[in-house]
Amino acid sequence: MLAPVAIFVYARPEHTIKTIEALANNLYAEETDVFIFSDASKNNKTEKDVKLVRKYIDLLSDYKFFKSVTIIKSKTNKGLANSIISGVNEVINLNGKVIVLEDDLVTSPDFLVYxxxxxxxxxxxxxxxxxxxxxxxxxxxxxxxxxxxxxYRGCSWGWATWRDRWDSVDWLVSDYKNFKSEKDLVKKFNRGGRDMSSMLDAQIEKKIDSWAIRWCYSQFKSNMLTVYPRVSRVKNIGLDGSGTHSGISSRYDANLSSSIKRCEFDYPELNDKIIKSFKNKFGTKLEYFVIWNKNLIKKMLRI
Structure with a gap:
């Protein structure tokens, strides 16, 4: 039984079209149930684009790109975090697993196979x-x-999981105070990237609204791992300043294969060199020294 796909869209019509079209070109697309969650406009600035996105997704039921298309339109603006948490909750209960995309992710033709x-x-x-x-x-x-x-770190750019893992997440991060008081735990959490603990701090302080850092924190607490392909099946086209939470960057570009190739899965051990290379994708030691020592640096500048 193929996993259903949940797609979360908002106010980027051009990106949404590319995301849907790429998925429609996938092997297994015609056998896949797709659920599209459309968040409502946050303000007048995005209202026009939200309407354009909804006009486009409404047309999808007229075409046989997928086995089925279910569209869920929110009447109020939930924000990305609440949209994904509630949407995944809804879809993952269908058959115990889900594949998740956002409206700025272009996939290779073998994404659904992989x-x-x-x-x-x-x-x-x-x-x-x-x-x-x-x-x-x-x-x-x-x-x-x-x-x-x-x-050690999950990824939010085209991912999948099972109901038992998803249901184990503590979205309130109820043990945060204990975690923060244990320096060894903080250091261990940052094995997935030097930004991990600072992002969790920002989430607790309500400076950001991220489902992903809470998802990764629960992964850390469970001492579990994420599987990554050596060849990317996803390309993020949203790092162009158009997204609510994204800036402009080419740092994370990926080249997608145009062919369909089945991956041979196995059970490799964690590789220290790969883990180090992965961790270094999330900033330099100097960048995170500045983040963690802002007050010290301010005092030094006063001197």
Whole structure:
């Protein structure tokens, strides 16, 4: 049974069209149930684009791109975090698994093949938290032969998981005070990237509204891993300043294959060199020294 796909859209009509068209060109597309969650406009500035997005997705039921298309339009603006949490809750209960996309992710023709095969292969491997369709430009050791690698950090750019993992998340982060008081825990959490603990701090302080950092924190608490492909099946086209939470960057560009190739899944061990290369994608030591020591730097500048 193929996993249903949940797509979250907002106010980027051009990006949404590219995301839907790429998914429609996937092998398995015509056998896949698709659920599109459209958030309502936050203000007058985005109202026009939200209407354009909804006009486009309304037309999808007239075409047989997918097995079925279900459109859920919010009457109020939920924001990305609440939209994804509630939407995934709804879809994952259908058959215990879900594949998730946002409106700025273009997929390769074998994305659905890769994601469904991975969901089937790792379902009963309880150390696996989620499947990522995206990968960074990682430097792999010469003797590393696996077509996938493992990381301490989940990915929000085209991902999949199972109901038992999703249902275990504590979205309130109720043990945050205890976590913050233990320096060893903070250091351990940052194995997935130097930005992890600072993002969680910002979430608790309500400076950001991120479902993903809470998702990653629960992964850390469960001591579980995410599967990444060596060859990316997802490209983010939204780092062009058009998104609510995205700036402009080419740092995370990925080249997608135009062919369909089945991945040979296995059970590789964590690789220290890959983990280091992965971690370095999230800033330099100097950048995060500045983040963690703002008050100290301010005092030094006064002197």
């Amino acid at each position: 994601m469904n095969d991975a969901l089937d292969f790792y379902e009963n491997e309880k150390r696996i938290w989620s499947i990522s369709g995206y990968t960074f430009g990682i430097k792999f050791p010469k003797k590393y032969t696996s077509e996938i690698y493992l990381s």
